[in-house]
Amino acid sequence: MDKMKKASLAEQVFTADHVRGSPFAKVTLVGYGDFACPECAKTYRTVKTIQKKVGARLRYIFRSFPQPERYENSEEAAEAAECASSQGKFWEMHDRMFENQGASDEVHLSRYARDLGLDLRRFRREMREHSHRKKIRAGRRAAVDRGIDRAPTFFIDSSQHKSAFGLATLLAAVQAAAGGS
Numbered sequence: 001m002d003k004m005k006k007a008s009l010a011e012q013v014f015t016a017d018h019v020r021g022s023p024f025a026k027v028t029l030v031g032y033g034d035f036a037c038p039e040c041a042k043t044y045r046t047v048k049t050i051q052k053k054v055g056a057r058l059r060y061i062f063r064s065f066p067q068p069e070r071y072e073n074s075e076e077a078a079e080a081a082e083c084a085s086s087q088g089k090f091w092e093m094h095d096r097m098f099e100n101q102g103a104s105d106e107v108h109l110s111r112y113a114r115d116l117g118l119d120l121r122r123f124r125r126e127m128r129e130h131s132h133r134k135k136i137r138a139g140r141r142a143a144v145d146r147g148i149d150r151a152p153t154f155f156i157d158s159s160q161h162k163s164a165f166g167l168a169t170l171l172a173a174v175q176a177a178a179g180g181s
Contacts, residue, residue: 013061016139018090020051021059027157027177029058032065032143034151035077035094041101043152046167050174057178062094064136065143065151075136077104082132083123084116092116 013019013028031047033040051058064081066074077097084093096112097104106127113123126132154161154170156177163169 016135018062018085018094019059020062020091022056023059025059026057026179027054027059027174028061028155029174030061030063030155032063032148032151032153034065034067034071034074035081035097035101036071036074036104037067037151038101040152041098042166043154043170044095044098046170049167050171053171054174054178058174063139063143065140065148065153066136067151073104075133076106076109076127078136079127079130079132080104080109080113080123082136083126084113084118086126086132087118087122089116089118 013023029047029050031043033043047060051060064078066078068074081090081093081097084090093112093116096116097109100108100112109127110120110124114120156173161170161173163173
């Protein structure tokens with residue numbers, strides 16, 4: 001993939017994106033993640049710490065990258081997040097699923113929806129009808145077309161972060177992009 005395509009990947013914010021932070025933040029961290037992936041659950045905790053340490057200088061964009069060939073319920077979990085998003089609670093569902101990693105079957109997803117105060121009938125209907133599957137699959141295809149082949153994958157502004165995703169390396173890279181600690 002040429003450098004220009006990779007650069008534009010993180011610089012663009014799409015209407016389908018889930019964004020925390022100001023569009024005027026000094027640095028943008030784009031994360032491709034799978035709610036059923038254990039490594040993504042670890043990076044979730046890393047990103048939460050980075051958000052606290054970098055504060056208003058950081059805008060975080062999460063893009064679902066389900067890997068159903070690797071993880072059971074991967075696509076269903078991504079759908080649950082979008083069902084929650086349709087009721088204004090994407091980030092709450094995002095956090096709940098990563099905090100309870102591995103518990104993304106139908107029973108747990110419905111429990112999370114109930115606990116978050118979602119309209120359960122609507123949530124279950126959207127899940128049953130796969131109302132958001134087309135959007136999720138289109139997002140995954142777009143990521144694959146741009147060279148993403150696994151989750152987690154991170155971009156800091158226009159550069160793919162190629163090092164380990166632990167706190168030490170990812171925090172240092174984000175802080176450097178944000179202009180210090």
